[in-house]
Amino acid sequence: MRKSAFTLIELTLYITLAAVVLFGSSTMMSLIFEARTKDMVVNEVEQQGDAVLQIITQSVRNATAVNSPTPETSADTLTLDTLVGTNNPTIFNLAGGAIFMKEGAADAVALTNSRVAVTALDFQNLAPVGTNDDLRVSFAIAYNSSSTRQVYQYSRNFYGSGALRQ
Amino acid sequence: MKHALSILIPRARSIISQKRLAFSMIEALLAGSLLALVVFTLSGILIFGQESSRIAGDSQRATALAEEGLEAVRSMSEASFSSLTAGPHGLAVSGGKWQFLGTQDYPEIFTRSLIISDLDANTKVVTSTVSWSASSQRNGSISLVGRFTNWRRVGSSMDSWASTTNPGFDFNSAGWTFVNNWVHKGNGVRSGARKSLGGNSGGYINMSVAAKKNKDEAVYWYQPFTTTVDSPASSTLNLDWKSITFGTTATTYRIYVFIDASSTNPILGTQVWDSGEITGTTAWASAPTIDIAGKIPTAGTYYVKIGAYIMNPNKNATFVTGLDNVTVKWPN
Secondary structure, eight states: OHHHHHHHHHHHHHHHHHHHHHHHHHHHHHHHHHHHHHHHHHHHHHHHHHHHHHHHHHHHHHOSEEEESOTTOEESOEEEEOSSGGGOSEEEEEETTEEEEEETTSOOEESSOTTEEEEEEEEEEOSOTTSOOEEEEEEEEEEOOSOOOGGGOOEEEEEEEEEOOO | OHHHHHHHHHHHHHHHHHHHHHHHHHHHHHHHHHHHHHHHHHHHHHHHHHHHHHHHHHHHHHHHHHHHHHHHHHHHHHHOGGGOOSEEEOEEEETTEEEEOSSOBOOTTOEEEEEEEEEETTEEEEEEEEEEEOSSSOEEEEEEEEEEEOGGGSSGGGOOEEEOSOSSOSSOOTTOEEEEEEEEOSOOOEEEEEESSSSSSSOEEEEEEEEOTTOOEEEEEEEEEEOOSSSOSOOEEEEEEEEEEOOSOEEEEEEEEEEESSSSOOOTTOOSEEOOOOOSOOOOEEOOOEEOGGGOOSSSEEEEEEEEEEEEESSSEEEEEEEEEEEEEEEO
C-alpha cells in the first residue's frame, strides 16, 4: 500500500518537473534559434561590408591612376588603372543591390551576395587637383529578407578611404 | 543466527528500497538542474556572442574610419605639408577636399580625433583615434599611428631651393636697391653704399643716416624675389648685421626685416625680425634663422627689406649700420 501511494506522488512530481523542464527548454531553444539567426544576420552585413571596403580601398592604394571620379568630384562608379595592363580599367559599381568589380575585359564579379542589399554607393575623390588621388568610398548594407520580423532587420553604413601610393 | 538474519535482511532490503526511491527524486532534480544549466549557458553564449558580433563589426568600422583619418592627412600633407599643424584636429569635407575642422568629428556613433605632433621639422606623427560606446557597460577605442615625412624637403640631394642673389656683397651690390626715404622728417643726409672691406667677411653694404635732433629717419635696402610653390613648408632668412657708428641715444634705434608682397615702404609692426634696441656699436652678429614661410603663402613676387629706423634722437648725430650675408631661401 505504501509503495503504491509513493509511486503516485512520484509520478505527479515527475510530470510537474518534466513540464517545467520542457517549457524552460523550449523557451530557451526558441531564444537560442533567434539569437543564432540574429548572429547570422549581423555577421553577414558586417563581414560583407568590411570585405568590400577592404577590396576597394586596397585596389585604390595599389592603383596607378584614378580615371573617375576626378579630383574634387564624386561619382557612383570608380574607374582605376592598375599595374596589370589586362586589368585596366578596373571598375567598381552598384547594380541590382550588389557591388560589382570588373577587371579589363573580364566579366563583372559580384563582391556581395544576395543575402544583403547594398545602396548609396558613392566615391569621392577628395584630393586637391595636382596631388595623389584620395578616394573615399561610402555605402549602406542591409540584410536582404522579405520577412518583417525584427530579427532580420539590420543595416549599417560603411566608410573608408584609400590614397594612391606612388 | 538464522533467525536473526531472516529478520534483518528483509528490513535492510526495505530500507534500501526506500532509499532508492528517494535517490530517484534527487536524481531527477539534479538532472533537471543540469539541463537548465546547460541550456542557460548555451543561450548565454549565443546571446552574448551576437552582441560580440555587433561589437566586432563596430570595431572593424572604427578601424576603417581611423585609417581614413590617416589617409586624409596623407592627402593634405601632399597638398601642403605645412598645413599639418601640431595639435588635435577633426576632419571635414569642404569644396571636394579634406580639411581640418575643430578638434573632433563625429561620423555616426563614432568620435574621431587626429592628434598631430612634430617629430622634427620634416616629420609629423599623427595619431588617429576613433572611440565609441560599444555597449552600456564599456566604451571602445581604436588608435592608429602614422608618420608623415616631407620627402620633398629632406636630404640634400633631393632639396630644391632657390635664394636671393648676391648675399655677400663681395663684388658689388647688384640686385639690391637702397631707399633713403622710408621715413624722412629732418633734413639729414642718408646714404647706402657697398664697402669692399670690413664685412663678415669681405664686402658688405651699409646704411648711413645723419639724423637731426628729435627727427625720425628710416632707410632700407630691398631685393625682389619670386617663389614658385604655394604654402612652402619651410622658408628662411639669414643675415649678419653690425652697428658701425652709434650717434646718440634715441627713443628707438633698431634694424628691421620685412617680407612684403609690394615694393612700397614697409610698415612697422609687420616685420619678421628686429634687432632689439641698439645702444652702441657692435661687432658683426648673425641674426637667428628667421622662418618666413608664413609671409610667402602663394607663389609670386615678394620683397625682402632690411632697414634701420631711428626715432627721436636726442641730438644731431650719425648712425651707420652694416649688413652682410643676407639670404632668403625658399623651396622651388
